[in-house]
Amino acid sequence: MAGEILDNKGRGEAEWEWPAIHPEGRKLGLIAAGLSAFFLLIVGWGIIGWPLALASAGIFAFFRDPERVVPQTDNVILSPADGIVTLITETQPPFELQIDDGTGAACLPSGMVTRVSIFMSVFDVHINRTPVGGTVRRVVYIPGRAISAQLDKASEENERQHILVERSDGIRVGFTQIAGLVARRIVPFVKPGDILAKGQRVGLIRFGSRVDVYLPAGTDARVMTGQRVVAGETVLAEIGMRGLIEGISQ
Incomplete structure (x- = not known):
């Protein structure tokens, strides 16, 4: 064909x-x-x-x-969004993904981890994909403000939705869809208990936004700020791999 x-x-x-x-x-x-x-x-x-x-x-x-052509290597964490990497920082995972929510669902441990933030302009594809395959353990929606998604404080102040996926080996990866200045609706495609293939579509955010990915402890990013990434294709990190990477600004 x-x-x-x-x-x-x-x-x-x-x-x-x-x-x-x-x-x-x-x-x-x-x-x-x-x-x-x-x-x-x-x-x-x-x-x-x-x-x-x-x-x-x-x-x-x-x-x-x-x-999208999804890499099938077992230990990779993929980009959940198309866009530009704007922030790579050490931080605590979201409180909503750490606390015991009373359902017995898995959570993320406390402690500093690497967060990779990807900004999507209105010209990018806005379908988001899961960075790893596994079972959806949590989907937490939080109403909030609509400040620029490029600002660091958007992770804690804007309308957002946290998703936690647990792999079959017990490794958990959390990521957050964040609405921006013109985004006014986060549309989920998944719910707790759903089993996802790596790179599967999980939701969209209307009209400009950001996605944060919280890498597992002991894992460093394999991308740099300013790099363009593609949802379901670009490798953000390899689980358990650490070390500085360098590039040339062009």
């Missing part, structure tokens, strides 16, 4: 294809397109119709959902 790569030996055909549009975006895009058609074709108000047409195209582009 055209557009499908059958294997990694060069067999099959490949060509560019339009990425799929997530259902969350289809309805918004169609509403904008319908209003555009109304003002252009019925009312004749191009000053409103054409901006709505552009808005419709922008909405469809924002909610694009391309396929």
Whole structure:
């Protein structure tokens, strides 16, 4: 079939294809397109119709959902988001992922860990993916403010949703979806008890946002600030691997 790569030996055909549009975006895009058609074709108000047409195209582009090639190496932690790495810092995991919530669900231990923050602009794909495969132990939604997602304090003040995934070997990785200035809704695709494959879609954040990943203790980031990462493909870290990495700013 055209557009499908059958294997990694060069067999099959490949060509560019339009990425799929997530259902969350289809309805918004169609509403904008319908209003555009109304003002252009019925009312004749191009000053409103054409901006709505552009808005419709922008909405469809924002909610694009391309396929990804997920690395299958067991010990890697993948990026959950497309975007730019803006912060790598040592910090405590979120309080909501450390406390006993009374359900008996697993939690993260206290102690300093490495946090990798990924900022998504409105031009990035906003479908988020799980950095590891395993069982969803917690999904905690917290209402909050809407300050710039690029600021460090957004991790504690903005609307956010924490997700904790436990691998089959007991290693747990927490990550947080954070709404930004224009983001107004975090849409989850998973719930506690769900079993996820590595790189599986777990949710989206509308219109600009950030995702923080809390690496397990004893694990350092394999990316640098300023680096562009791709959800479900870029390796953020290897479990248990430590050490400084260096690069050249270009």
